[in-house]
């Protein structure tokens with residue numbers, strides 16, 4: 734299958750999952766995860782209507798963003814894609830991320846958000862961020878626990894140039910459907926709870942190639958799909 738066919742297949746899966754869970758299709762966005770695929774793959778996906786891309790590594794992502802945006806400017810394209818940073822973020826890279834990306838999904842401490850906030854240029858508008866939650870409890874993983882989330886949420890809300898959108902999770906790869914559902918549901922409950930406390934969080938970044946249907950049935954608003962769009966990574 735070429736990228737066009739794969740994109741069509743992924744969009745069909747999302748639509749079917751939205752329908753069978755009585756969700757609005759317009760409430761679910763597809764981030765095409767292009768890590769380790771060159772700019773030519775991104776351009777191909779763009780030509781087939783994909784406008785949001787996710788990158789995991791700062792240097793690789795920034796280089797591709799510059800290449801793709803330069804190309805699009807040169808051909809006078811009216812659409813510029815949106816770029817989501819979805820990888821682990823170190824504070825010395827915060828400036829690069831704040832100046833190139835539109836979203837960061839992997840915020841897990843106030844220090845990094847402060848750096849993103851002070852590096853963000855006013856002209857670009859606020860940087861959208863999600864807090865990464867470690868729902869699986871694995872020690873090696875990034876992200877904070879559910880119980881640590883409310884205080885980080887309240888601290889982030891005071892920062893200028895940052896718009897807190899919600900939560901992201903990356904579940905353990907070898908888990909059962911039941912525990913996957915449980916992890917995703919905890920994120921939904923956290924978001925709902927904070928919204929009844931007066932916040933306005935509208936985003937749950939959860940679901941990948943293998944489990945986007947499960948994530949959508951548990952309230953996902955952003956699915957991050959790599960393999961099913963671009964093929965196996967080498």
Ligand SMILES: *Cc1c(COP(=O)(O)O)cnc(C)c1O
Pocket residue numbers: 766768789819820903941942943957958959960961
């Ligand atoms: C690579 C990656 C994805 C995409 O995974 P696929 O299984 O290829 O769809 C999604 N989210 C994060 C954080 C990733 O690193």
